[in-house]
Amino acid sequence: MNTKILLILLILMFGAIGYLSLKVNSSSVLGTSTNGSGLISLSTNPNPLKPGPATFLIDLKDKNGKVVNDAKVSYNINMTTMDMGEQNGNATSQGNGRYSISAKMTMLGPWKVSITVKMTDGSSEKKDFTVNVR
Ligand SMILES: [Cu+2]
Numbered sequence: 001m002n003t004k005i006l007l008i009l010l011i012l013m014f015g016a017i018g019y020l021s022l023k024v025n026s027s028s029v030l031g032t033s034t035n036g037s038g039l040i041s042l043s044t045n046p047n048p049l050k051p052g053p054a055t056f057l058i059d060l061k062d063k064n065g066k067v068v069n070d071a072k073v074s075y076n077i078n079m080t081t082m083d084m085g086e087q088n089g090n091a092t093s094q095g096n097g098r099y100s101i102s103a104k105m106t107m108l109g110p111w112k113v114s115i116t117v118k119m120t121d122g123s124s125e126k127k128d129f130t131v132n133v134r
């Protein structure tokens with residue numbers, strides 16, 4: 001077999017695999033907060049959210065754009081239109097400035113995700129995100 005054709009086929013194959021794995025892992029940023037001390041971004045998996053289990057990913061950067069791994073990130077999740085019972089706790093640090101939250105979306109509609117970040121220097125900031133389950 002012509003080795004040039006084989007090489008091209010291999011490149012196409014790995015390209016397709018890379019593209020697919022990127023698609024599976026991607027979750028778009030829903031919103032960011034740039035209060036004085038840094039940047040809080042929220043993304044979700046699945047995106048868009050569906051009823052059932054959900055993962056919220058918080059990405060943290062300081063005001064210089066450097067990822068923050070040692071902050072305390074807490075959350076409070078509830079519907080905006082009614083009290084479905086609060087889901088709250090601390091997000092788990094995943095490294096590279098990313099923190100993860102496991103939640104359960106028990107109803108279609110708008111939900112509020114309140115994120116509170118406590119930096120090691122004692123400063124803190126809070127950001128509310130609204131997400132839709134559909
Ligand atoms: Cu509800």
